[in-house]
Amino acid sequence: MATTRIINGDRVKQAREIKGLTQEELGTKIGKSQSTIAHLERNSRQLLLQPSEGVIEAIAFETGFPVAFFYQDSGPEFPLGSLLYRTRHSILKREDKHRFHQLGRLIYEVAEKMAHQLTPLENRIPKVVGENPSVAARITRAKLGLLPDAPVRNLLNQIEKNGVFVFAIPYEIDEQDGYSCWTDSEPPRPVIIVTGGKPGDRQRFTLAHELGHLVMHHSFPGGLSKVEAEADEFASELLMPEDAMHREIVAPVTLTSLAELKVRWGVSLAALVMRSKSLGIITERQARYLFVQLARWGEEPDNLKIAPEKPRALKRMAELLHGFPTDHRKVAKHNLSNLELISEILEAHADKPAGALRVAKKPTHTNVVQFSGRRKKA
Amino acid sequence: MIPTNTRAAQVILEKLGHVPATVHEVMDKAVTLARAFFEERDLPVDPFLFPNIVRYEAKLLFDSPKYRAVGYMLSVLSNNGLLLIYNFESTIYRIRVRKADEDGAFPTQNLSEGVKEFCRQPNLPLWADGIEDWEEFACPEILKLFIIWDVDEAYGFTGCDLACTKNEFGELAFADSIPHSAMSIQVENDFNEWPTEIEDIDFRRLDKTGTGQGDDGDDEDN
Numbered sequence: 001m002a003t004t005r006i007i008n009g010d011r012v013k014q015a016r017e018i019k020g021l022t023q024e025e026l027g028t029k030i031g032k033s034q035s036t037i038a039h040l041e042r043n044s045r046q047l048l049l050q051p052s053e054g055v056i057e058a059i060a061f062e063t064g065f066p067v068a069f070f071y072q073d074s075g076p077e078f079p080l081g082s083l084l085y086r087t088r089h090s091i092l093k094r095e096d097k098h099r100f101h102q103l104g105r106l107i108y109e110v111a112e113k114m115a116h117q118l119t120p121l122e123n124r125i126p127k128v129v130g131e132n133p134s135v136a137a138r139i140t141r142a143k144l145g146l147l148p149d150a151p152v153r154n155l156l157n158q159i160e161k162n163g164v165f166v167f168a169i170p171y172e173i174d175e176q177d178g179y180s181c182w183t184d185s186e187p188p189r190p191v192i193i194v195t196g197g198k199p200g201d202r203q204r205f206t207l208a209h210e211l212g213h214l215v216m217h218h219s220f221p222g223g224l225s226k227v228e229a230e231a232d233e234f235a236s237e238l239l240m241p242e243d244a245m246h247r248e249i250v251a252p253v254t255l256t257s258l259a260e261l262k263v264r265w266g267v268s269l270a271a272l273v274m275r276s277k278s279l280g281i282i283t284e285r286q287a288r289y290l291f292v293q294l295a296r297w298g299e300e301p302d303n304l305k306i307a308p309e310k311p312r313a314l315k316r317m318a319e320l321l322h323g324f325p326t327d328h329r330k331v332a333k334h335n336l337s338n339l340e341l342i343s344e345i346l347e348a349h350a351d352k353p354a355g356a357l358r359v360a361k362k363p364t365h366t367n368v369v370q371f372s373g374r375r376k377k378a
Numbered sequence: 379m380i381p382t383n384t385r386a387a388q389v390i391l392e393k394l395g396h397v398p399a400t401v402h403e404v405m406d407k408a409v410t411l412a413r414a415f416f417e418e419r420d421l422p423v424d425p426f427l428f429p430n431i432v433r434y435e436a437k438l439l440f441d442s443p444k445y446r447a448v449g450y451m452l453s454v455l456s457n458n459g460l461l462l463i464y465n466f467e468s469t470i471y472r473i474r475v476r477k478a479d480e481d482g483a484f485p486t487q488n489l490s491e492g493v494k495e496f497c498r499q500p501n502l503p504l505w506a507d508g509i510e511d512w513e514e515f516a517c518p519e520i521l522k523l524f525i526i527w528d529v530d531e532a533y534g535f536t537g538c539d540l541a542c543t544k545n546e547f548g549e550l551a552f553a554d555s556i557p558h559s560a561m562s563i564q565v566e567n568d569f570n571e572w573p574t575e576i577e578d579i580d581f582r583r584l585d586k587t588g589t590g591q592g593d594d595g596d597d598e599d600n
Contacts, residue, residue, distance in 0.1 A: 117583060117584055118581040118582060118583055118584060119580075119581060119582045119583075119584060121579070121580065121581065160579055161577075161579060161580070251410075251411075251414070252407045252410035252411045252414065253410065254403070254406040254407055254410055254535075255406070255558070255560050256402075256403045256406060256558070256559040256560045256563070257407075259560040259563045260563055262565075263563060263564070263565045263566065283417065285417060286410070286413075286414070286417075289410075289413070289532070289534045292530075292532070292534050293534065293535070296536075297558075301558075301560065301561055303560075303561055303562075303563065303564050303565065304560065304563065304565055305565065306565050312578070312579055313579045313581070316578060316579045316581055317581055320581055320582075320583055321583070352578060353578075
């Protein structure tokens with residue numbers, strides 16, 4: 001006797017939200033009402049009458065996901081993490097928030113499936129409780145094997161090598177740079193999701209900020225603005241250590257003198273002005289003058305722009321399991337997923353860097369690349 | 379300042395090498411220090427004293443080894459007037475550094491005889507107008523220039539302009555703004571690239587015993 005396959009409404013919702021469609025918009029596209037879509041997403045497992053194959057095929061066509069995608073289980077839980085409270089303070093649209101989360105969830109599921117077939121990365125991200133953010137940042141630097149007061153190049157790579165899953169969403173989402181969470185898996189895994197289209201210095205601050213959440217905020221009780229301020233302080237100390245800044249930011253502070261620091265420390269001019277002010281190196285009024293000058297530029301000039309870094313781990317796993325260069329169709333097929341989307345996601349991640357060693361032989365503590373030293377010969 | 383004959387100004391800016399960016403940087407710092415002078419004393423900025431402090435701080439900075447390395451000679455005139463002398467190819471560039479007038483324009487009111495004389499360049503009209511091929515043009519033996527700095531109403535530095543006058547009335551042969559000194563700083567292209575000695579992410583495929591089998595996996599789908 002043939003068994004009836006049961007549609008998973010959660011997958012319908014996921015595909016719809018990834019496409020950025022409202023229930024009404026999807027309904028219109030497939031000739032159904034909004035309430036039908038809502039009902040399908042909410043109750044499909046309890047529906048006495050399953051939707052017809054034609055309806056599912058229409059949804060598959062409109063969302064780009066294969067029909068089989070809608071019949072699979074929901075996969076691992078993926079908490080909202082810092083996205084939960086970030087959105088309360090930003091003007092992020094609800095649709096964008098859902099899209100952002102569903103894309104992160106989809107990538108995490110793909111990665112988690114591949115990770116099960118690979119040796120686990122050691123997680124060296126500390127959980128620090130009861131310390132102020134600057135101390136937490138110093139502890140984190142030490143745990144990651146970074147020198148206490150040197151610039152950190154390749155921050156994203158440093159974070160990945162130390163056990164954080166960093167995934168790139170191949171789209172720009174207004175007002176939203178990234179979010180992070182500890183997954184509900186056993187053991188819990190730290191994950192950071194970043195969006196595309198942001199300058200490199202901004203991306204680095206986002207990474208450091210989200211790392212701060214992972215290190216310090218394991219639950220999100222009240223005082224959400226305080227939590228955000230703590231993550232900012234953590235990021236500032238991680239990227240611009242207090243001792244080094246007192247040594248390097250010398251009066252008179254001008255945009256030009258800060259630009260010289262920017263190219264060494266990989267942070268925005270605005271972040272350097274804020275840091276100078278918070279450390280008492282410049283006064284509130286001096287900071288205001290500098291911000292007025294920055295505002296005249298609109299955005300930082302091209303010669304000061306830092307290219308963003310791409311995460312590597314997802315593509316590395318795909319290469320190990322599906323060959324190099326990776327056939328995106330195989331990854332999409334393994335995950336019953338949208339080929340175009342999987343391709344875009346993989347393209348947002350880094351290829352094996354030319355000349356890189358294949359793997360680490362053992363954990364190293366020489367992760368900081370000195371600027372003055374530049375590159376060593378391979 | 380209204381840009382005038384900007385093509386000529388750009389050619390001269392190029393011939394001056396690092397000097398324009400240096401003057402911009404020095405004047406930015408001098409303005410910052412002058413503001414700090416009043417702020418530290420909790421005094422409102424005195425509009426008459428302010429430019430004098432700027433010139434004094436600028437003189438000290440221009441005279442410091444860091445900036446002298448650019449290759450100019452500093453000559454201090456009466457009333458803290460600043461004159462830079464820079465030689466390039468067969469031309470001596472004499473550059474006076476002055477503050478813009480209240481409207482941000484080239485200052486033409488109440489010029490001293492010395493400044494009027496500096497503004498006069500009788501040979502300039504022969505070549506300053508209408509020459510198309512500026513790169514090929516040889517500058518005169520001596521070219522007298524101004525770099526004009528300015529602040530906004532809050533005494534924040536707004537930048538510098540290069541100007542060249544034709545006559546004692548301050549009529550401009552050419553003028554254009556000097557790019558911000560931060561424009562001469564360049565981020566390394568490989569800032570976020572992985573250094574060559576870096577290792578790839580340490581994943582290995584699990585074998586049947588649940589341990590890593592090596593650093594490279596083959597295509598499992600084949």
